[in-house]
Amino acid sequence: MSSFESRWNPQSPAAQQRRAAMLERLQALRALEDRAAHASAKSLPVFERRGQLLPRQRVALLLDPGTPWLPLAALGGYLQDVKDPEKSVPGGGVVAGIGFVSGVRCMVVASDSGIEAGAIQPMGLDKILRVQEIALQNKLPFVHLVESAGANLMRYRVEGFVHGGTLFRNLARLSSAGIPVITVQHGSGTAGGAYMPGLSDIVILVEGRSRAFLAGPPLLKAATGEIATEEELGGAQMHATVSGLGEYLAQDDREAIGMAREVVARLGYPRAAPASAENAFAEPRLAADDLLGLISDDLRQPVDMREVIARLVDGSELLDFKALYGAATVCAQGFVGGHAVGFISNNGPIDVAGANKATHFIQWMCQRGQPIIYLQNTTGFMVGKDSEQGGMIKHGSKMIQAVTNATVPQITIQCGASFGAGNYGMCGRGYAPRFLFSWPSARTSVMGAEQAARTMQIVAEAAMVRKGLAADPEKSQAQYDRIVHMFETQADVAYTSGLLLDDGVIDPRDTRDVLRQCLDMCVQADAHTLQAMQFGVARM
Template sequence: MLPIESRIDPASPAFASQRAGMQALIERLRALEQRAVAASERARPSFARRGALLPRERLARLLDPATAFLPIANLAGYGMDDPDHDTAIPGGSLVAGIGFVRGVRAMVVATDSGIDAGAMTEGGNLKLMRCQEIALENRLPFIHLVESAGANLRKYRVDKFVRGGGIFYNLARLSAAGLPVITVVHGSSTAGGAYMPGLSDYVVMVRGRARAFLAGPPLLKAATGEIATDEELGGADLHATVSGLAEFLAEDDEHAIALARDVVASLDWPGVAPRLPQPAQPPRLDAGELDGVMTLDVKKPVDMLEIIGRLTDDSAWLAFKPDYGTATVCGRGRIEGHAVGFISNNGPIDPAGATKAAQFIQACNQSGTPIVFLQNTTGFIVGRASEEAGMIKHGAKMIQALSNSTVPQVTIYCGASFGAGNFGMCGRGFRPRFCFSWPNARTAVMGGEQAAMTLEIVARQQAERKGAAVDEARLAQQTGEIVANFERQASAFVTSGLLLDDGVIDPRDTRAVLAFVLATAREAEARTPRAMQFGVARF
């Protein structure tokens, strides 16, 4: 492998302009994350009055100090339940990610009960299910810190209710796969939420505060006329001594979290990945420059080797067919010692590029090498020449190879992700193991201007066939509306809010994020959980 040499001048005005633009987007990202923190923090007085910890404090005590933590879906639900982006609170009322508990890499989720009492949202449901899917695929224990008022009946939607059943389906699958499910109930866990502890392998409940019942006192009275208190229906003492739902009874939040950590420690869970064949080396090129390397204008070309050279160990790179299908970049490198195949784009995907990528995907599968897709493409090339060259069938080769690939695949949206290029470069629909976006990323079936121009051409052709005059004012209005609609939805902040990725990250953190998820995948391959036909039933 040879080191990649940069052609970028960090002292140039162009670099400074790009860095300033990216920094503004990163500041917007941090402000949105802080908006969720601030919303939860406003509940501190009420938590203090009952001697409870805020959700983020609970999570901090659960995790091993001074260890890495990878947040998942930091913008989940942004603009989904509250369409006003100026006031919408991202995160889906959940704090979630992969971290370490008593030395064990685990998926951890905490209900943010400081926001609307932890009421479940559409974004939160999707986020929770995505976290469960990640735990299943990466063979991680699943730890859930629960306190939720249940569904928000004022915002009831039948589709949200039906899809929400996937949460409980996944809990049963986790247990049956031999992946321990540990739930700490800090407060309410009612209605459908009662099945969260019900479908867990180990349940800790906080005395005097934890509640779990299928119907709370108001619903019970409405449905049957029966009158009972919260404690009588589903208090922690009842579940620890009568129903048997709880294995452990805690005196307060700190005690409950300590018990959860003890449960993890008692499992003797294998957590050490196999030794890597080569030691890690920092890149020769400065990874801190990644905030200025990428242009914010998707129409301007970028040499993606400038990105790769700031990610790989020693900036070393072994190009695969560098002189064939040159707009598609394929090659091998290492990230923190992990062998990795890279696929990226320096333009649209043409027939030669698609063929090259298909062969490279198969080669990586042969060697068991994970693949990192760095998306920056306007899509598969169009035009008479490309159609004659078999773009459809060659693109299908790439799709076939990608769809049937069995090695871990990680996608980073770095710039443009347009048209079928989103699919061919392992977009969310192709189930990458992990998928993250840079704040500048843009995703759409095509550019807004292209969409508007396409419909304008169709409108003019229709008018010509009818012998009618074109309404130029209406056509101009239509163009503006289409462009605005495409532009609004293309933003990484919008797509991430819709759970079309696993979170938006600072470009300068990309190497650390990739190293973390590659280590997670490597551990998963080395681990053999004791799967069963069914999950652990509660008795």
């Protein structure tokens, strides 16, 4: 491998302008993510009166101090239920991420009970399903800090009820696969929420606070006329001494978290070396700060994605694969935190040569057993007469076949444009990459906004001609503006992340650290043999 010779001048006016735009965008996105924490913190006086910790305090106490924490889907739900950008609170009512508990890398999920008593929001359900999938793929113990009012009946949706069953199915799948499911029941778990502890391997209850019942007192009275207290139906004492739902009974949140840490410490799971640990590899020679200025807010401005790769790989050394063939598609090998990986990226549309080059490279990486990292920055597959006659459809399909059936872990970072079938060929969400993160500059769409608007304008004008009518310039322009606005709104990374089309928006400067954590997880998962069973651990 050779050391990459950068031609990028981070002090140039263009780079400084791009850097300022990226920082402004990043600040806006972080403010959105912080909105959920601020909203939850407003409940602090109530929690303190009850002798409880806020959800984020619980998570912080659970995690090993000073170790990496990888938050997941922090923008989930943004602009979905509440359409007003000023009022929409991201997060889906769930705090989720990957961190270290007693030296073991775990998936940690906490009900954000400071907001609407932890009621499960529609996108919150999808968020939990996604992190369960990540835990299953990467063999991560699943630690769930539960305090939820269940479904919000004022916003009831039948599809949410039906799809909610997948959450419990996944808990059973995790347990059956040999992945521990540990629940700390900090507060209520009603109806479906009661199956969270019911389908866990280990349950820790909190005296005077934990509640778990299929029907609470109001529903019980409405359904059967029977009158009973919450403690009789599902209190911590009752479940610890009578029903057997709980294995451990804590006096408060702090003791419960301490018990959870002890349970994890005794799992017999391999201790994972954090990504921040000192290892024998060289840091990139080129500064990560440069990544802020490489991608223009105007995605029509070109960038050599080798400049990005060189700021991610050990020693800024890379091996450029078929550099002179299909040059708009970049394929390169390198090391990230000592892990041998392949990169695929874009310096323009994917043409016939680029698709074939990428297909060859994917198969080569699969033969070598090396993970593939996709850095998306493409307007899609090449169009035009020459491209169509050259077999773009069949060659692009070969690339999609290779992406779909790759036998190594695939990780995607959406850096810039992710348009059209380029999203598919570059392992977008629909192709189930192991992890997918976005930069603030990412845009996702079937095509560019202006291209879509002009296409519809041409179609509308042709229809008017066929009818023998004269075109109305004002109506045509109004339609054009409306389509541009619609496409730009939905392409925005805050909107797509709100739909959980990624696993989170990251600071470009953190990309190498995020990749190191993900690659560490992939290696750890491959090395760890689970004690799978035909069924999950049943509660006795």
